[in-house]
Each structure stands twice: as structure tokens, then as C-alpha cells.
Amino acid sequence: MNYDTYGSSAVELAIDLANAELDPPAGVETFLTSHGEWFTAGTTLKLSDRDAASVARTSALVRDVALAETQDDVLTRLNELLTLARPRPYATDHDGELHLHYARPDASALEQLTTTVAMGLSQVVVQHGWERLGVCSAEGCDNVYVDTSRNASRRYCSNTCASRSTVAAYRARQKT
Ligand SMILES: [Zn+2]
Numbered sequence: 001m002n003y004d005t006y007g008s009s010a011v012e013l014a015i016d017l018a019n020a021e022l023d024p025p026a027g028v029e030t031f032l033t034s035h036g037e038w039f040t041a042g043t044t045l046k047l048s049d050r051d052a053a054s055v056a057r058t059s060a061l062v063r064d065v066a067l068a069e070t071q072d073d074v075l076t077r078l079n080e081l082l083t084l085a086r087p088r089p090y091a092t093d094h095d096g097e098l099h100l101h102y103a104r105p106d107a108s109a110l111e112q113l114t115t116t117v118a119m120g121l122s123q124v125v126v127q128h129g130w131e132r133l134g135v136c137s138a139e140g141c142d143n144v145y146v147d148t149s150r151n152a153s154r155r156y157c158s159n160t161c162a163s164r165s166t167v168a169a170y171r172a173r174q175k176t
């Protein structure tokens with residue numbers, strides 16, 4: 001996976017959103033603020049209750065896509081998410097590198113977020129396959145992830161979960 005593209009970092013935003021504690025509205029605002037680099041400077045990150053609830057819905061849809069177990073389910077859920085997107089690409093070099101953004105710069109935070117997440121996730125699914133999305137295998141963790149490893153061998157959402165599971169497996173072996 002070419003990991004330097006805007007699309008592949010947008011999918012990381014989608015995964016972060018799916019795994020976030022979003023309790024609207026405060027949790028949503030915290031999420032937006034901690035991902036402030038994704039929004040055009042000057043975008044209001046304080047949302048109405050209605051928009052905050054929509055962010056939580058987008059998060060749930062991303063999660064649904066990641067959890068889908070058949071291509072048909074992936075398509076249905078991905079298309080549901082895409083109906084919420086309002087793509088209007090534009091070229092920018094705001095960070096020094098020429099690249100495309102998916103949402104128009106003056107869109108609301110909700111529209112920028114939903115569009116970026118839906119387009120980023122879709123790009124990765126159609127280019128690299130929906131099997132690249134999964135749910136963490138660690139006990140007690142239900143975070144989703146996108147597998148960007150060369151051989152598609154990822155099973156955990158984070159290094160923390162991976163090492164926690166290794167330790168647990170080691171202890172289980174010691175007991176027997
Ligand atoms: Zn950018």
C-alpha cells in the first residue's frame with residue numbers, strides 16, 4: 001500500500017473516528033480538536049447537537065464497514081456511508097506538498113469530516129480490498145484497524161494490544 005497518499009492517511013482518520021469515544025457533544029468536539037489538522041483553518045469545530053450526532057453516526061457506519069464479512073455487506077454499508085459524503089475535490093499545497101482534498105474548503109466540519117472519511121475509506125477498499133479492514137483480536141478490545149502491512153498479516157489495532165496478547169499467550173502456555 002502506498003502509505004504516503006492523502007487517501008491512505010484519510011483512512012487512518014476514518015479508523016480513529018470509528019474507535020473514538022464520541023459521547024456527543026463533548027466527546028465529538030474533543031475528537032475534532034485532536035484531529036484539527038484535517039480541517040481548513042478557521043473551520044468551527046464546535047458543532048450543533050444535531051451535527052455532533054451525525055458525526056457519531058458516521059463513526060458507526062465506518063465501524064460497520066470494517067466489521068462486514070462479505071463483499072456484498074461491504075458494498076451496502078460503504079454506499080450508505082458514501083451517500084453522506086459531499087465530495088468536491090480541490091488541489092492545495094497548504095502543507096508544502098501538492099495534493100487533493102476531497103471536501104470543499106469552506107464546508108462545515110461535519111461535511112469535511114464525513115466526506116474525507118467516506119472517500120478515504122472507499123479508496124482503500126476499492127484499491128486494496130475490504131479484507132484490509134478488521135477488528136482487533138486482543139481479548140476485550142473491539143477496535144477496528146486498517147492493515148497496511150505488506151503481507152496483510154495484521155491482527156491487532158495497536159502495538160499495545162499485540163504485546164498484551166503475546167504476554168497473555170505466553171502466560172497461558174506457562175500454566176499448562
Ligand atoms: Zn491537506
Ligand SMILES: [Zn+2]
Binds near residue numbers: 137138157
Ligand atoms: Zn486492540
